[in-house]
Amino acid sequence: MDNIAYVALSRQTTLRREMDVIANNIANADTTGFKVESLMVETAPVAPAATMDAPNPVNFVTNAGITRDFGQGALQQTSRPVDLALEGDGFFMVEIQPGTYRFTRNGAFNTDESGRLVTSEGHPVLDANYNAISMNPAAGPPTVSEDGTIFQGATQVARLAVVRFPVTRNLTKVSDNYYGHPPNEPPVPAEDARVRQGMREASNVRPIVEITNMIEVQRVYERVSRIVDTTEDLSRRAVERLGEVKG
């Protein structure tokens, strides 16, 4: 009997986590370059609490992992020369500390007081040789070509590092729109990605899908707690009836 409550509890725990993930997606529906996430669950077979007539093993529910849909977000025009959006598979590269790199799809950059191209956190954006990019402020606004080459007038300033990962599932999110990656899997140049100047990539969260998922999670949660209720009811009645027989 206890198994039912425990299996239901395991499902409810994952449902709550799913709700947290959906809430995070919706909260970030307007975050530049955000990629929608979803929780995967799996069955976890375990030995039951009582083996009398219960199936053996009992399948609990547990989280298996988070998947990120790296699909393209819609491009929106912003008219800022240092707003860069990526079309296709790729990331911009940022150095948050000397030697520590982060990757981002958020190309809403800025120039800092010394003319370097930086993110809104102030971290330098890197070129293809992993160096910071310095622009000449007197030479006017930059032009960025599709392959990520930055020009000021006719002068070539640098070429942006646009990289991709053969295996994206090992990327971890580290807040501020940055991704980290395990050091043993270095990024490779992204040949297919195109840089679009004066654009930003909106998040690829689809509100209807998220709201639908949210309703589903909520209803399933209610159904599962109905199961717990029913179980509770059964055991209460069992206790009552057994009591009557004895009396």
Next chain:
Amino acid sequence: MRALRTAASGMLAQQLNVDVISNNIANMNTVGFKRQRAEFQDLLYQNVARAGTQSSASGTVVPTGVQVGSGVRPGAVYRILEQGTVTRSDNPFDIAIQGAGYLQVTMPSGETAYTRAGNLSTNAEGQLVTHEGYLLQPGITVPEGARQVTIAADGQVQVAIDGQTEPQTVGQIELAAFLNEAGLEAMGGNLFMQSGASGAPQTGTPGTPGFGRLLQNYTEASNVDAVSEITALITAQRAYEMNSKVISAADEMLSTANQLKQ
């Protein structure tokens, strides 16, 4: 339940978004105003199961971790420094800057402020001042009896004086440019101050490389685009509603849990 706080962070972010949009709309007719945009970033992630950690004694590893995000925060509010359209005003003291650069203004405190609003006038002494009466820098005085004031594209100010055939040069308007214009600190009244992020100003003659040209008799309108602001407002409102839906759904889940034991 984290979903509650996550959704609350989303609502706060959209609230800021609406604040920024409404300020843009309110300043649609402000001379030299540059529209702003709020930019958002995701908050910290909690690693429930870290990718790459061992999942058993035989050396299998977790292929994809479980990371749950905790919402959103405003990352920055950018100023979009696109050129505003120049509109004719027929006031000889109105100058629009076409291209980069700011007019320099001496504040009453002695500090230098910077502005794109070139709707100037003269004060009782004939000095060129902003509409708030702050002196233009370098100072230019229009002499008494001057009939016609001409401000050339390169900033030279000439006046025609009764009884003289040759126009007289009375001053030269200079512009200031910054390494990082977006880092200037707005202080209201169309004025900006230098900040740590903007870098030091570099002054120069209008029309030279890196500086815009001046256009007399014109003012620079704000670069706010009504249609895109209204669209952004609708999006922000819907996003706000969506987040509030999450709060009520999370709340109902909690109430379901509470009803378990009656």
